[in-house]
Amino acid sequence: MRSVSEHLEHLLTLVSPTEVEAVALAEAVGRVLRGDVVAVADAPPWDNSAMDGYAVASADGSAGSWRVSQDIPAGHAPLPLEPGTVARIMTGAPMPQGADAVVPVERTDAGTDRVRIRDWPVAGAHVRPAGADMREGGVVLAAPRRLRAVDVAAAAAAGCAEVAVARRPRVAVLVTGDELVAPGEPLGPAAIYDSNSALLRAGVQEWGGAVTSVEVVRDGPQALLQALAGLDADLVLTAGGVSAGAYDVVKEALVPRGVQFAPVAMQPGKPQGWGRIDGVPIVCAPGNPVSVAVTFRLFVVPMLCAMLGVPAPTTRPLRVAQGWRTPDGRAQLMPVSIEGDTVRPATSGGSGSNLAGALAKADGFAYVAADVVQVELGATVDVMGLVP
Amino acid sequence: MRSVSEHLEHLLTLVSPTEVEAVALAEAVGRVLRGDVVAVADAPPWDNSAMDGYAVASADGSAGSWRVSQDIPAGHAPLPLEPGTVARIMTGAPMPQGADAVVPVERTDAGTDRVRIRDWPVAGAHVRPAGADMREGGVVLAAPRRLRAVDVAAAAAAGCAEVAVARRPRVAVLVTGDELVAPGEPLGPAAIYDSNSALLRAGVQEWGGAVTSVEVVRDGPQALLQALAGLDADLVLTAGGVSAGAYDVVKEALVPRGVQFAPVAMQPGKPQGWGRIDGVPIVCAPGNPVSVAVTFRLFVVPMLCAMLGVPAPTTRPLRVAQGWRTPDGRAQLMPVSIEGDTVRPATSGGSGSNLAGALAKADGFAYVAADVVQVELGATVDVMGLVP
Structure with a gap:
């Protein structure tokens, strides 16, 4: 079974940095700077x-x-x-x-x-003295970085009306599942509310991408292929339909198109699909809400960062305040709550992959290596934050 | 001289929470939830x-x-x-x-x-089992909180198509200073680039407000009053023109309108103005870029948080890796860089209030109490982060 790190490394080969575009300072906060900002004059210009x-x-x-x-x-x-x-x-x-x-x-x-x-x-x-803050031609902001308000102010002080930032990666979202009903609609007898569309849309927004479309596909492989044909995106994300079941529409539709499907040694989120479709990178997550969130944080966030041209977020080592068991042979992503520099499982439900509500109680995912079977009280785990 | 905490306490009496408005989940990430999200059905709805x-x-x-x-x-x-x-x-x-x-x-x-x-x-x-994640009528997301992607997903799983969030506080920005030239324009013989407009605009955006206008006023008290008359805002911020100089247009224009001007025991940013103008709260910062940034972080951010209905951000206690001197009798806000759990001054220029470029090197402001004259190596200081 491929490991999480092997899989991530492979996914990162599918994407490349987006182009650079100029934006006015009024639109710059939160964008990723991709060209150094250089002072057009000394600041102050004179004593x-x-x-x-x-x-x-x-x-x-x-x-x-x-x-x-x-x-x-x-x-x-x-x-x-x-x-x-x-x-x-x-x-x-x-x-x-x-x-x-x-x-x-x-x-x-x-x-x-x-x-x-x-x-x-x-x-x-x-x-x-003249030039105490900035020297003409000197680098005031080195790329890459996510621009904060103080950075935007420094660019203004340097005389720059625009900055060169990464174009937002355009991401298309396709969610499958006959059982899914949009929030706000009445639930049928065998339906559940679709939270995957919301998670992927908001996640892409949160990490600096632009969502070009979100579609829920219900009617089998043909409908999925049709939805894919119309997409204009730098990355396609799907949720659902990738495992060994009899109705796994994404797998059925995309295997003939060269997309690969295989298990990755992780829990939750084991069945994964990836590849290109008409040249566009595609990541296919399993459909359970926590599997979607884990796939997004573990794989899609580093891909978005690579497209934006910034390093992927680092993990924080935190101390375990309440131990838990983990599966042998698979890395585990455990939703945890953080208090000071300690963590504990966010809910008693463990990493149960159907618990969308439980995710809202989490501050991060603890990443537990594949060979660990018990996370001991007092041990240190690497924790991935849920927001940039 | 009024202390920083007295001044902040007074400023917070000027503002109140904005109304609550409903937004679709697609627009919800980053907004402040103001009404609890309640599950419309058990989730899952059945075993x-x-x-x-x-x-x-x-x-x-x-x-x-x-x-x-x-x-x-x-x-x-x-x-x-x-x-x-x-x-x-x-x-x-x-x-x-x-x-x-x-x-x-x-x-x-x-x-x-x-x-x-x-x-x-x-x-x-x-x-x-049915209801393992959510119980019909149970609170899935308790207000207030800034909505992350996982929270938006939980609201979707709970069947809610919309959430109740704080209307963004509308903020108008007025910057004064005859010496200011817009970035991108040629610098005249005695001009400097205006970074205060950029800082206040981007800062309001970064902390969840909506900027309704940004105006640079050059032509004295009458022009300032005219600009103020046309504003539609929940909060007005000005920069410049508040100290004891002969050309302090904001002070000259607004004292007759009941706005108060007095020193606050802090460095930089000592001369401050505050009050209401046509009923709208107004905060008048001195014009030096670091003074503007300090005024914004120390006073305006807590005001915006109060308007949004969330607690102001907490400070982090960090260890001093390189000491510095501070003025006696005034709290000091020192731009610092953070490495691990230690801080040091962000630049050799100290807290020099004219250094806009230096701010971009900072990760936070260390808050040093008024009675401290020397921040010792190894001491602990409270640090305010520059981003939410």
Whole structure:
């Protein structure tokens, strides 16, 4: 049976980074930067005052009464400092040529024509030197990274109106299962509510992809192939119809199209399908809700990250506060709740793959290696977070 | 001087939770749930098979050859089990009345008319009981919480097509400063690039608000008042023009309108303004980029959380890997980089409030209490994360 890591490695060969596109800063937060952001000018562009006060030539004088020869608000280019005078200056305004220090207004009588200066400054006092924050041509934000608000602000300060980000991977979702009814509809006698559509759609949104379509296919292989034929996507995800049962429509339809189906040594989520369909990578998850969530987190999230051009999220080592048994020979993904740096199973139901409600109680999946049969109290497990 | 906590407490009295609105599951991820999600039916709605195999009445027989009296795919209501027979059944399909256990197909010869069963099951084997995941009327997701993909899936499994979430707080942004030039434009002789617009817009987006407008006001108090008059918002944020300088347009325009301006014991970000304008809460930050970022994280984020109806984010205690000096009598917000469970100043520039580029190197703000003058190596500091 293929191992989880072998399977993931193979899936990653199916995808490649999406193109780079330019977006305005107003749309940039949360996107993945793919081109370094470089400063178009020094920032600040010139020496400027760190305080409201008076710009002086420090070598020229001492405390006492001085004539104020100009007034320099922020945003206005000053004249050179007239020798023997001082200039009134606002925070952020450019230092006049010839001045090299600022006396804060609190150290003066705040005069406008003449000013009494109590403490004479040393050279450089309260002056922010040009380029202290950024150098023209210097890298302000190195790609790749997910852009936070502070990163967007740094790009703005660097003079960039747009940033180069990864185009969102377009993902099409196809869910199968005769028993599935859309939430909000009445349940028939043998039906259950479809949560797989919601999980895959929201998961793709959460991890930075764009969902191009979500379709529930009920009418057998032909309908599935028809739905696939119309798709425009970078990745297709299916849920359901992949195991050894007699009505496994995805497997039936896609084996002839060259998609592979085989067990992966994991629990839940063992029956997996993968390949390409008309050149587009496809991942086929089994239909139980927790199997879908595990397949998504374990395989699809790293694929989306690879398409976006960022490293897959790392796991956190956490201590086990309540042990549990795991199957021998298969890696286990156990929904766990996290408290401080400890974890315990999120519900008493174990990793039962039908428990969609239980997933909402989980903070992550503990990844237990295939050769472990008992996760002991006090042991350390690697935990995958459920959100980026 | 008012303390940071006094000021925050006062600001929180200015805001109240936004209304609740219904959104479809397709739009729900990332939104704040404000009404509990309740299951519309038991899930699963009936006992069902956990395996592909054969449903049997465990008390009625033993291993051997059995007649297959019906075939039960998922999504189809079965007939009651004919006594003396077994029923072929697929994973997730309802158990027929009279059957109480499932023999996995792997323990049989997989026959369709007759089947040879190698291992006879005990009662309950491979049967998932009705209601094991959710009980009709039971709370599946308790409000408030930020909805993750797995939560959206749980709402779907509970039969809910919509969820009740907080309307996004509408936030208007007004930035002042004669020296500000929009990124992408040529820098004049005394200009710098405006990063405050970008920071406030992206910050509001990042924390779950909706930005209704972003305006840069250059032409004095009258233009500011005019811009304010046209706003439709739950919160107004301004940056710049609040200190003791001669061109502090926000202060000049808004003091007559009842907005208060006073120093808060913090560094950076000391001069703050706050109040209501036409009934709408307003927060006026000083104009330096790091002051804006600090004001946003320290005050505006908790206000947005209160409007959304979720608790403000908690701080993380982290160990100091490189000490620094802090001002006496003022709380300090120091941009820090985090490595494991340790922090150090993000740049050698300290908390210098003009360094927008430096912010992009930070993972958080360390909050240092007002009475600390030296943050010692090995001490513990509370760190506020920069993203939700």
